[in-house]
Amino acid sequence: MEEKVLDLLEEICEDDVVREDGDINLFEEELLDSLAFTELLVAIEEQFGIIISPSEVERTDVETPNKIIALIRARS
Amino acid sequence: MEFFGGIQFFLLLILIFVPAVILGVLEKPLQKYRTAASALVIVLVLWPNRGQLISFAAFFLLEFVLIRCYLSLRRQQGEERSTALYRLFLAGSLLPLVLSKLSEAGLGFEIGLFQFLGISYLTFRSLQMIIEIYDGIIKDVRWLDFADFLLLFSTFSCGPIDRSRRYLKDAANPPDRQEYLELVGDGLLRLLAGVIYKFILAILAHKGVVFFQDPQSLLEYIGYSYCYGVYLFFDFAGYSAMAIGTSYILGIKAPENFCKPFVSIDIKEFWNRWHMTLSFWFRDFLFSRFMMMAIKGKWFSSRLTGASVGFLVNMAVMGAWHGLALNYLLYGLYHGLLLACTEIYQKKSVFYKKHKKERWYRLVSWFITLNLVMFGFLLFSGALV
Structure with missing residues (x-):
């Protein structure tokens, strides 16, 4: 699962730094903006069958690769 | 009397703060008092314009009924949610605002039905609830919660636009005495900053707007835009700061609306x-x-x-x-x-x-x-x- 999420993030953020640093702040480093975030939500729904709506999570809940992985783990 | 305009309103504000602070310091829940105070202020502000008051009451009831009906239908659906039904309720909730905007536009289409101060901002709050009921994030809407959230008088006519789940978390977890006193201190400072922004700085900037009125040359247009932009900022950020400060004192940590744009x-x-x-x-x-x-x-x-x-x-x-x-x-x-x-x-x-x-x-x-x-x-x- 973790590997799949990292693949996804790497594709959406267009940067492999997401693999190296699990605690990197994706919004501050401009790796993720509102648009890419939307793509991520769609991808999570399609690949894991987990529906997360855009207003459900705060930006601070999904700002690092590790937090995203933890969120998906908690939901699956 | 208007919201945050004129001495009458500010005197009323002080009267409303006194019981709130007493309740807050005694660590009593503020929700019932806050809701009643909001209803009172709204009635007082809209009173000279009885038509608006009736429109507002009709709007409030309509939105509440829509939200409750949709909630109970949505609960029955479980995982198999119907998008068509959702859109129907979304449209119903949006209809008063659309009617009011169309009437305002003066296209010969006049249904003055829902033209009251604040409708633009209130609609955001009820739409958000319908959308999140569809999402399955809002699972219950209590009458008092809905009234408290929708009516909060400090943000009634101009924002900031809070979200119901965030707001109701504040309402359900009143701060302890120490936290509340800090909130009151911050609130008073924000209120004061808002007064300075709106009644001193915005008015100064507005002098520039008047000076460059009816611009003719490029330079005058530039002068006009800058003065108008600065005026808009101080006026609106000032209003927001007053609304946020007031919310704090009423026990609600309203979200920020401006950050050095x-x-x-x-x-x-x-x-x-x-x-x-x-x-x-x-x-x-x-x-x-x-x-x-x-x-x-x-x-x-x-x-x-x-x-x-x-x-x-x-x-x-x-x-x-x-x-x-x-x-x-x-x-x-x-x-x-x-x-x-x-x-x-x-x-x-x-x-x-x-x-x-x-x-x-x-x-x-x-x-x-x-x-x-x-x-x-x-x-x-x-x-x-």
Whole structure:
């Protein structure tokens, strides 16, 4: 699962730094903006069958690769 | 009497604060008192215009009934949620605002039914609840919670636009004495800052707006836009600060609405700093959802095209929300276009990627952004069209 999420993030953020640093702040480093975030939500729904709506999570809940992985783990 | 305008209102505010502070210091829940106080203030403000008061009461009941009906239907659906039913309730909830905007536009179509102060802002709150009921995030709507959230008088006519789940968390977990006293201290400071912004700085800036009235030359247009932009900022940020400060004292940690908008390096950053609760509302409830539908349905050939259309739609609707007049519609389209161009430029330009972190680039980008923003305010002001 973790590997799949990292693949996804790497594709959406267009940067492999997401693999190296699990605690990197994706919004501050401009790796993720509102648009890419939307793509991520769609991808999570399609690949894991987990529906997360855009207003459900705060930006601070999904700002690092590790937090995203933890969120998906908690939901699956 | 109007909200945050004139001595009468501020005297009333002091009267309302006294019981709130006593309750807060005694660590008693504030929700019932806050709701009653809000209802009282709204009635007093709208009283001279009885028609508006009746419209408002009708709106309130309609929205509550819609939300409760949709909630009970949605609960029965479980995982198999119906999108058609959702859209029906969404339309029902939006209808009063649409009618009011159409009547306001003076297109010969006059249903003065829902024209009351605050309808634009109240609609956001009830729409948000319908949308999140569909999402399955809101599972219950209590009568008192709904009234408390919708009516909070400090944000009744002008925002900030809070979210029900965040708001009701504050309502359900009243601060302890120490936290409450800190909240009151912060609240009073915000209130004071708001008074200085709105009644001193905005009025000074407005002198400039009057000075450059009916601009003729380019220089006068520039003077007018800058004065108008600065005036709008102090007026609106001042109002927001007063509303936030008042909310604090009533036990609600209302969200921020402005964060130094004029330091923005690009237009995207500007919308993260200017009227933040409005742009975040549009981001979460319109832009993101439009984009998710577009991505799932493969509506556009590339993500960049999709994003550009998304920005245009998002900002056009935001412009129309301000009012169905040419200046507001153009203002929305203008910002939609700017956001789309910024997105394309930042994704495609090698020059941008190479220099974006350099000091000179950021300085130039800031200067261009500031002027684009000021031109936007010129459009918004109606001085051009």
